[in-house]
Structure formats: structure tokens, C-alpha cells
Amino acid sequence: MRQKQSLAHTSLLVLSLLSRQDMYGYQMIATLEQRLDPAFSMKEGTLYPILRELENAGAVSCYEQEVSGRTRKYYHLTRKGRRQLAEEQEQWERYEHAINAVLHMA
Amino acid sequence: MDPLYSRFCNEVCGHIPRATSRERGDIARELTHHLEDHARQLADRGVEEGAAADRAVQAMGDPSEIGAKWNAQLSPFWLWMGRVLCVAGMCLSFVIFVGLYGERFEPILNSLLARVGVTGPLRDPPYSYRSVGEMELDLRCPYGDSVIYLYGLTVLQNIHDPDERALRIGAVAYHRDPFRDSVLLTNITWDGGAWLSYWASPARGASAGAITIPLPPGSLPESVVLTGSSFGNSFRAVIPLDWEAIS
Numbered sequence: 001m002r003q004k005q006s007l008a009h010t011s012l013l014v015l016s017l018l019s020r021q022d023m024y025g026y027q028m029i030a031t032l033e034q035r036l037d038p039a040f041s042m043k044e045g046t047l048y049p050i051l052r053e054l055e056n057a058g059a060v061s062c063y064e065q066e067v068s069g070r071t072r073k074y075y076h077l078t079r080k081g082r083r084q085l086a087e088e089q090e091q092w093e094r095y096e097h098a099i100n101a102v103l104h105m106a
Numbered sequence: 107m108d109p110l111y112s113r114f115c116n117e118v119c120g121h122i123p124r125a126t127s128r129e130r131g132d133i134a135r136e137l138t139h140h141l142e143d144h145a146r147q148l149a150d151r152g153v154e155e156g157a158a159a160d161r162a163v164q165a166m167g168d169p170s171e172i173g174a175k176w177n178a179q180l181s182p183f184w185l186w187m188g189r190v191l192c193v194a195g196m197c198l199s200f201v202i203f204v205g206l207y208g209e210r211f212e213p214i215l216n217s218l219l220a221r222v223g224v225t226g227p228l229r230d231p232p233y234s235y236r237s238v239g240e241m242e243l244d245l246r247c248p249y250g251d252s253v254i255y256l257y258g259l260t261v262l263q264n265i266h267d268p269d270e271r272a273l274r275i276g277a278v279a280y281h282r283d284p285f286r287d288s289v290l291l292t293n294i295t296w297d298g299g300a301w302l303s304y305w306a307s308p309a310r311g312a313s314a315g316a317i318t319i320p321l322p323p324g325s326l327p328e329s330v331v332l333t334g335s336s337f338g339n340s341f342r343a344v345i346p347l348d349w350e351a352i353s
Contacts, residue, residue: 025136025140026140026144029140030147043165043166043171044165045137045167045168045171045172046175048133049176
């Protein structure tokens, strides 16, 4: 069985998810699971320190909302977070382009 | 709450010393909601309830790693503030305790200090001497426009050397005019090896204190002379000592 690769750039993925809608922790994990290649794995608990880090940086804010009798903590992407997302996305694309340029060298 | 969840949350929170108790509660609640959501999703897919809870916890990862990462995101301010307050509280309690019950432990303290070689002369006289007798005085001595009233004396004996004794004399300085300030006892230079061992120097009014005079070793003088001076004024008091009355 192939060893699962750990997932880097989690903050980029989190910012990207939150750019579409406000989400709570497990919702982010479930969405990532649906979209990602199963070869990639993420320890779910590590999402929360990342969210806290983004919150400290002012990239996300959080609020509580009651849904079906349960209080959920939702995360919201701030304007600063959108700028951070754009920067990280650009860095990632540049990195990907550079790697591809080497891999596809004739 | 499932005991698996609470154990996991406790382990995570155990690695977040920087969190306040309220933050720990929030963290535990968020993680528990996550675990419950995941387990419910697994149960909907047909996984047995106990196994679903177990898999949900497994999927979270190492609680110590999560806790350490979370802790790194929190400010150490409250952690250190708590420690500083704890130490300050202990120091304050100790000071209050010593203030209230210090005298009871003085013999033990003196015994311990004597064992390590710290004896009377190296220490502050009021704490290495003990009272062996008292006598009332009623001496009013003029000092410029003020009067120095000597109202009582205590005979002190060095706890390590019974021959070494001193007199501690209670004194109050007041101005003849009750609306004016008296000379401060702290401003007077005392002669004959005497020193002001306690004093209260209020901003206005009278000045109170205690003057300690060393006695020659082994002697029981019939009287001692206390002299002092400052700003051109001088003071002289002959203090009679009735040793029978004192002891």
C-alpha cells in the first residue's frame, strides 16, 4: 500500500476554502477530503492551530452561530486574508511552474 | 460526552499551558464538536458507534503535537502573569506569616544562625537581643524649643552572650508650642555609642523612637548618661537604673 503523503500548504487550502464561504472546522476537513487526492492525508487536529495562526495574523475572524441546536464556531476570511490568499496562490503557481519547467525539460 | 473524546481533549489541553482556563474550555468544545461530527458521518456510512468514535479520534492525530502547535500560537503573557502572581502571593503570605508569628520562630532562627556562625555582633541588635527587664521613666529634657520625653526603658541581653547588654529607651520629642513641629529624633547625633534603633518621623507634630545604649560588659551601673546634639542644640539626660526594680 502506498504511503500517504502529508499535506503541506494547509493554510493556502484553508484560505481558499474560506474564500468561497464561511465554514466550521469539520466542514473544512470534509470538503478537503472530497476534493483532494486520497493519496494526500491530513491529521485533522492540526487544522485548528493553523486556524488560530491565521486568526492571530488577522487573515480570518471567527464567530459562533447556533445550527440545529448546536453552537458552531465559524471562520470568516477577512480582507487581509484575501490579500494573503492572492499572494500565497501566486507563490504557489510560480513554484509549480518552475517545477514543471524542470520536469518537462526535453 | 464520550470518554474517548474527553481523554483526547484533556491530552491536547494538557500541552497548552499558555491557554487560560476559558480558552481551554473553548478548545475542548471545538475539538469535541469536530469529533462528534466525524463520528456521526462515519455512523451514517454504517460504521458501528464505538468504532466510529475510535476512528474519529485516530483521524485527529497526535494530541501532544496538536497541543504544542496550538500552544505556540498563544501569547505567554497570561502563563507568566499567573506564575508571577503565584510567586508574589507566596511571598506576601510569607511576609504576613512572619509578621504575625515571627517572634515564635525567633529562637529557632537564632539557633540556626548560631550554628552557621552568625552571632550577635553581625546582626541587627533588636533581633539578636531579648528583653530581660523593663522600667518606667518620666524624664523631660529640654532641647531647643522642643522637649524630649523619655518614658521607659527595656534591658536587652544578647541571646548568645549574656554579658552583652544594652538599654533601649523609649523617647518622644515634641515642641513646646503644640502647633509647631518638634525636632526629629533622626536629626540628633547621639553620643557614647548610642543609636536610634526605631523611629517614627511624621511630616508634622511629634517624633517618636527608641534609643539603644550599649552597657559595658558585666556591669550594673547606677545610672547612664544619654547625650546628643544637632543644629547647635544639645541634650543631656541622666537615667537612673534601679536594677532590683528592673529585674
